[in-house]
Amino acid sequence: MERRGFLKNAGLASAAVAGPLLVTEKAQAAKKVHWKMVTTWPKNFPGLGTGANNLAKLIEQMSNGRITVKVYGAGELVPAFEVFDTVSRGKAEMGHGAAYYWKGKDETFQFFSTVPFGFNAAEMNAWLYHGGGMELWREAYDKFGLIPMAAGNTTVQMAGWFNKEIKSLADLNGLKMRIPGLGGEVLQRAGGTPVNLPGGELFTSLKSGAIDATEWVGPYNDLAFGLYKAAKYYYYPGWHEPGTTLECVVNKEAFNKLPKDLQSIVLHASRIVNQDMAAEYTARNNASLQVLLNKHKVNLRRLPDDVISELKKISKDVVSDLAKKDAFAKKVYQSFESFRNDVTAWHDIAERSYLNARQS
Numbered sequence: 001m002e003r004r005g006f007l008k009n010a011g012l013a014s015a016a017v018a019g020p021l022l023v024t025e026k027a028q029a030a031k032k033v034h035w036k037m038v039t040t041w042p043k044n045f046p047g048l049g050t051g052a053n054n055l056a057k058l059i060e061q062m063s064n065g066r067i068t069v070k071v072y073g074a075g076e077l078v079p080a081f082e083v084f085d086t087v088s089r090g091k092a093e094m095g096h097g098a099a100y101y102w103k104g105k106d107e108t109f110q111f112f113s114t115v116p117f118g119f120n121a122a123e124m125n126a127w128l129y130h131g132g133g134m135e136l137w138r139e140a141y142d143k144f145g146l147i148p149m150a151a152g153n154t155t156v157q158m159a160g161w162f163n164k165e166i167k168s169l170a171d172l173n174g175l176k177m178r179i180p181g182l183g184g185e186v187l188q189r190a191g192g193t194p195v196n197l198p199g200g201e202l203f204t205s206l207k208s209g210a211i212d213a214t215e216w217v218g219p220y221n222d223l224a225f226g227l228y229k230a231a232k233y234y235y236y237p238g239w240h241e242p243g244t245t246l247e248c249v250v251n252k253e254a255f256n257k258l259p260k261d262l263q264s265i266v267l268h269a270s271r272i273v274n275q276d277m278a279a280e281y282t283a284r285n286n287a288s289l290q291v292l293l294n295k296h297k298v299n300l301r302r303l304p305d306d307v308i309s310e311l312k313k314i315s316k317d318v319v320s321d322l323a324k325k326d327a328f329a330k331k332v333y334q335s336f337e338s339f340r341n342d343v344t345a346w347h348d349i350a351e352r353s354y355l356n357a358r359q360s
């Protein structure tokens with residue numbers, strides 16, 4: 001009888017402890033979370049803006065409405081290039097943009113968006129998810145109170161729109177071009193003047209002559225902006241942005257307040273959108289290019305081999321110099337270069353060999 005009494009009392013004690021815990025868990029599960037997402041893209045812009053919309057929608061669906069995310073296009077709540085600071089300060093819980101826009105904070109950030117003659121989309125994702133890149137990215141953003149996530153990829157871009165022919169490297173001398181990130185630094189060393197403008201200002205700047213050339217993304221997005229109306233020549237390949245990762249940044253304090261299951265939903269929704277956007281660009285770009293060529297009679301040109309060769313040499317110097325900035329830059333550079341060497345060796349056997357075989 002004493003044993004039965006002991007077990008009964010122990011059960012009551014356990015229930016007394018477990019009761020508040022269960023109530024707390026139920027309260028957390030029932031609580032609605034309302035977040036804001038600020039973006040660097042024009043509202044509902046194809047691919048980029050809709051990618052941010054899709055991320056917000058997916059988070060709400062996967063959480064069964066426990067998290068709602070209101071998306072603001074560039075300029076609606078804050079200007080395009082204030083996204084990073086806005087989320088860092090907690091004025092919005094999420095942001096959608098690209099790491100090279102924040103190079104003024106730390107030049108190393110640019111490795112996590114795109115590097116001239118660097119990774120394509122598949123290689124970038126491989127480095128981030130399975131090569132240590134994501135851990136380095138989180139380390140880079142941690143002091144700003146942010147958690148970064150890959151949330152889209154534009155795949156290989158176009159070299160851009162120009163109002164004069166590019167026949168040699170000398171034609172880049174004095175050229176005023178909208179081109180962000182490390183690509184802009186390469187242009188500067190080649191004698192040009194890089195300009196960083198948000199997407200919404202490209203058409204008027206190019207049309208008015210405020211800039212002589214611009215890169216944006218590729219046919220799918222360039223057609224939507226009507227850039228063919230403002231420039232004569234459309235050049236490829238996109239040496240400067242071979243597989244640009246877009247990011248979702250989340251305020252760390254806001255993220256840590258979420259229960260574990262909602263944290264997992266935010267992380268995995270971002271990963272789904274990252275993959276989906278790359279698929280969308282692969283699916284849409286050629287159809288848009290054909291419209292540009294056949295309907296709008298765009299003058300499509302390939303950059304001369306010697307120009308590409310010279311840009312590659314300059315790019316190598318730019319990236320190497322960045323690695324010398326500080327210990328962390330060197331750490332990221334070494335990880336990036338080591339992975340690029342490995343993946344290039346494999347792709348010579350796999351992807352490159354297959355594409356050459358398919359073409360022949």
